[in-house]
Amino acid sequence: MSGEWLSLLTLGLLLVLLVTGMPLAFATGLTAVILTLSTFGPNALYLIPSRMLTLMGNYALIAVPMFVLMGCLLEKAGIVERLFHALHVWSGRLRGGLAVGTLLTSTILAAMVGIIGAEIVVLGLVCLPAMLARKYDRGLALGVICSGGSLGTLLPPSIVLIVYGLVAQVSIGELFLAAVLPGLLLAGLYIAYVVVICYLHPEKGPLADAADLDMPIGEKVALGRALILPLLLIGVVLGSLYTGIATPTETAGIGVLGALILVFVNGKFSFGMMGDVLKQTGSTVAMLTWVFFGASALVGIYTLGGGTSFLQGMITDLPLPPLGIVVVMMLILIVLGAFIDWIGITLLTMPIFVPIIRELGYDPIWFGILFTMNMQISYLTPPFGPAAFYLKAVAPPDVTLGEIFRSVVPFVLLQVLGLAIVLLFPQLTQFLPAMMG
Amino acid sequence: MARSLRRAGLSNLELASSKVAAVEYISLFNRKLGEYGSIAAYFAVFVITVYDVAMRYFFQAPTVWGLELVIAIAAVHYVLAGAYVLGEDKHVRIDVIYQTLPQRAQMVLDVVAIVLSMIFLAVVAYYGAKQALPAIRSGETSGGGWNSHAPMIMKAAIPCGATLMILECISRLKLAVGRLSHEW
Amino acid sequence: QDYNWSIQSLWQAGTATQQSFERFAEDVAKRTDGQIKIRALPADAVVGTAETLEAVQMGVLDGEHNAPAYWTGREPGFAILGGLVGAYQTTQQLLDYHYDNGGLELLQEAYEPFGLYPIGVTTWGAESLPLLKPVEHPSDFKGMKLRMSKGMFSDVFASFGAVPIEMAGTEVYSALDKGVVDGADWGTLSMNEELGFHDIAKYAIYPSVHSMSIADVAIRKEVWDGLTPELQKTLKEAVRAFADDMAETMAKKDAEAAEKLRAEGVTLIDWSDEDKKAFRAAAIDVWKAYATRSPFAQKALDSQLAYMKKIGLIDE
Numbered sequence A: 001m002s003g004e005w006l007s008l009l010t011l012g013l014l015l016v017l018l019v020t021g022m023p024l025a026f027a028t029g030l031t032a033v034i035l036t037l038s039t040f041g042p043n044a045l046y047l048i049p050s051r052m053l054t055l056m057g058n059y060a061l062i063a064v065p066m067f068v069l070m071g072c073l074l075e076k077a078g079i080v081e082r083l084f085h086a087l088h089v090w091s092g093r094l095r096g097g098l099a100v101g102t103l104l105t106s107t108i109l110a111a112m113v114g115i116i117g118a119e120i121v122v123l124g125l126v127c128l129p130a131m132l133a134r135k136y137d138r139g140l141a142l143g144v145i146c147s148g149g150s151l152g153t154l155l156p157p158s159i160v161l162i163v164y165g166l167v168a169q170v171s172i173g174e175l176f177l178a179a180v181l182p183g184l185l186l187a188g189l190y191i192a193y194v195v196v197i198c199y200l201h202p203e204k205g206p207l208a209d210a211a212d213l214d215m216p217i218g219e220k221v222a223l224g225r226a227l228i229l230p231l232l233l234i235g236v237v238l239g240s241l242y243t244g245i246a247t248p249t250e251t252a253g254i255g256v257l258g259a260l261i262l263v264f265v266n267g268k269f270s271f272g273m274m275g276d277v278l279k280q281t282g283s284t285v286a287m288l289t290w291v292f293f294g295a296s297a298l299v300g301i302y303t304l305g306g307g308t309s310f311l312q313g314m315i316t317d318l319p320l321p322p323l324g325i326v327v328v329m330m331l332i333l334i335v336l337g338a339f340i341d342w343i344g345i346t347l348l349t350m351p352i353f354v355p356i357i358r359e360l361g362y363d364p365i366w367f368g369i370l371f372t373m374n375m376q377i378s379y380l381t382p383p384f385g386p387a388a389f390y391l392k393a394v395a396p397p398d399v400t401l402g403e404i405f406r407s408v409v410p411f412v413l414l415q416v417l418g419l420a421i422v423l424l425f426p427q428l429t430q431f432l433p434a435m436m437g
Numbered sequence B: 001m002a003r004s005l006r007r008a009g010l011s012n013l014e015l016a017s018s019k020v021a022a023v024e025y026i027s028l029f030n031r032k033l034g035e036y037g038s039i040a041a042y043f044a045v046f047v048i049t050v051y052d053v054a055m056r057y058f059f060q061a062p063t064v065w066g067l068e069l070v071i072a073i074a075a076v077h078y079v080l081a082g083a084y085v086l087g088e089d090k091h092v093r094i095d096v097i098y099q100t101l102p103q104r105a106q107m108v109l110d111v112v113a114i115v116l117s118m119i120f121l122a123v124v125a126y127y128g129a130k131q132a133l134p135a136i137r138s139g140e141t142s143g144g145g146w147n148s149h150a151p152m153i154m155k156a157a158i159p160c161g162a163t164l165m166i167l168e169c170i171s172r173l174k175l176a177v178g179r180l181s182h183e184w
Numbered sequence C: 001q002d003y004n005w006s007i008q009s010l011w012q013a014g015t016a017t018q019q020s021f022e023r024f025a026e027d028v029a030k031r032t033d034g035q036i037k038i039r040a041l042p043a044d045a046v047v048g049t050a051e052t053l054e055a056v057q058m059g060v061l062d063g064e065h066n067a068p069a070y071w072t073g074r075e076p077g078f079a080i081l082g083g084l085v086g087a088y089q090t091t092q093q094l095l096d097y098h099y100d101n102g103g104l105e106l107l108q109e110a111y112e113p114f115g116l117y118p119i120g121v122t123t124w125g126a127e128s129l130p131l132l133k134p135v136e137h138p139s140d141f142k143g144m145k146l147r148m149s150k151g152m153f154s155d156v157f158a159s160f161g162a163v164p165i166e167m168a169g170t171e172v173y174s175a176l177d178k179g180v181v182d183g184a185d186w187g188t189l190s191m192n193e194e195l196g197f198h199d200i201a202k203y204a205i206y207p208s209v210h211s212m213s214i215a216d217v218a219i220r221k222e223v224w225d226g227l228t229p230e231l232q233k234t235l236k237e238a239v240r241a242f243a244d245d246m247a248e249t250m251a252k253k254d255a256e257a258a259e260k261l262r263a264e265g266v267t268l269i270d271w272s273d274e275d276k277k278a279f280r281a282a283a284i285d286v287w288k289a290y291a292t293r294s295p296f297a298q299k300a301l302d303s304q305l306a307y308m309k310k311i312g313l314i315d316e
């Protein structure tokens, strides 16, 4: 089978299977089974458990349960509510202040956890009800949480950056530093959008309550205490990495320790609570890894069938200047991001893209940031949009997936804008590493 | 029993319409395994990770077993807890199109989806067993410093996890077929 | 009959070793007039690097170009044949052992129960040890935290007081970067330089005696047995030429890297013969203890000890 046909068949099968509403993990896995049978015969099906085993032995994935556990503990510690309250009161005179407060909260949270699930769930539980109660536009509220919550894997620490660093063999510490300004850039774009849209349509973001607005200045300043613990935790997590105490994956474990201490400090610890967060961690992680298993099986058979070589040839044969090739890569990632998860995309494309990037003389760190920004888009785009799935799980029952996907449209456009800015100004990714190195 | 099953997510109607049978016990088993397994696994992963970092940084005495053990614990959990997630209906499904279909079509598709899922899981179970058997027979070890049986255990976990998921699917299939025949 | 083989290597796409492997694939096509076509797949393309043995057995891959040391957990003798820590000083010694002194035959015996046939072996040369602090003598290892790969390495370094650390390969760069470890066993000087290890580590033991490993080219035994004697002969010659190509390519790259790194102020430490001998003496004790793990491991060690005595690498 030629590369074109293999690619079309893969896409077609996947779409048909997804219509049945079957779990994504099994749809990708079954697509792999059918492709294998139609190209190589039953013996090659052995590839599926083999690739599962390889993923199971990947130490970097240990960061996933640790970050999920950390996110769950942060929620229980109650620090997110207080943080959000402080930021909201401070931005109370701004139209859309609550949405801005949500985005600021999500930016700070992003500097603590390295996966999106944990962050979106926390924001969905804390910030969404607050915005809906104050009659914020639902679309705006949902979009803010999906996009802000996704920042967790752009701002360090980040599991996507860890895995990219491993695949591309570049310094994870440098990647983390390089991601800071692009992460803040996206957060800034989101905030600017919210402020402008609420200025144009005041009904979308009503002003804060009188009680919050009229709070004496001294009390307002005192709310700043809510920032101390989160900032300490960020210091512990990133500090353990930069001072040579722990490796990137171990850092996630240190983060759990920090979060657990916060739970104790706030007097929220109980064995029942601990059992609950561990159960939640277990089910989230098992769900994610099965998605990875399915994607990995599909990528393996696609490569064996020559699909990867087809993609590679297609890219290198393009009559384009180097920057044009990077743009094509970004477009491919955006399309793939609509359908598969970031692990599958990393496994499929990075062995093709990174050598080309090196050959063209580009900085693989910069490309890693572009890749990670692209994955920000993939969390939001249908049909496979993890950010939307996580939010759906904690949103009021009448919020549909379709409504969430509609709400993220402006934010996806902002993400594309941010991506274009970093593409044209690589300095944004080089400034901090150069300064610190 | 009925109360446990109700807690396991089965509604009264479902309990009344289907006799409590072996498959329901499997659901309950998967749930308990998932819950206690998750608690034990990730508490252990957390403690070992932090312990290993501390031993290395403060005492210059890292463990030889930490890395291997953490990977094995998490690996076994990933596959064995798949059935628990299935029971809780928490596997990600992309149901944007599915949601727009009429209810009867959805009911038919529910049955189709479970059967198709079982085909994939059967492949995992069968070829996973083929992968595991030689490792079990030869008592494969990691060959590293600790030289544990982790690879053998990880390989064995794959067909076990897939089998539990197939059993969970059977339990769900029974309910889906029940709903379908009730409708027609 | 024509053959189309997918063979997966242990090399990342785009590396010099993978390019050498791709040249081998082209060479085979040329030598056999296109009768045997090899798709030279990079590491992890189809299955994980630790799973290629089973993948070939099960027919997912037609062959593997991988380090036999990976199969140590199945048969301890693979560690002894795959890269005896601290044994050889030149690639020629190692290749001579395998091609002319019984090494390859032993490797074929080791693979027999798995249904694979190693056509030949290659080596990427003596590895170098990147370090954050200078180590002029083996005794300087005392108290240093070193990331070591699986196998006998840890025991040898520990005998000099080093603290061996088991660490996933994927965490090494960052660990070195942030000083979690003081040194890391990885690859040859040029491989380490390419990965940027020497942007961080300002010292290296080069040339180092600690590690020189092999990677074989193996296909299913039944497929090998079904080939005509002419094709078998041509393939053997092609793998032998591949071994020379890889050794030369890497030697050249290592020399270039050495020049470049010296210019950049990286100190390359060459131990005295006395120190090298002391290191090998410690290694021999570890080999002997390790060889007791299986009868085949003992056999593999005896064969290499005899060879090393013959060429004067070790005394009686």
Ligand code: NA
Pocket: A109, A110, A111, A112, A113, A114, A115, A151, A152, A153, A154, A155, A156, A157, A158
């Ligand atoms: Na983060």
Ligand code: NA
Pocket: A337, A338, A339, A377, A378, A379, A380, A381, A382, A383, A384, A385, A386
């Ligand atoms: Na998407």
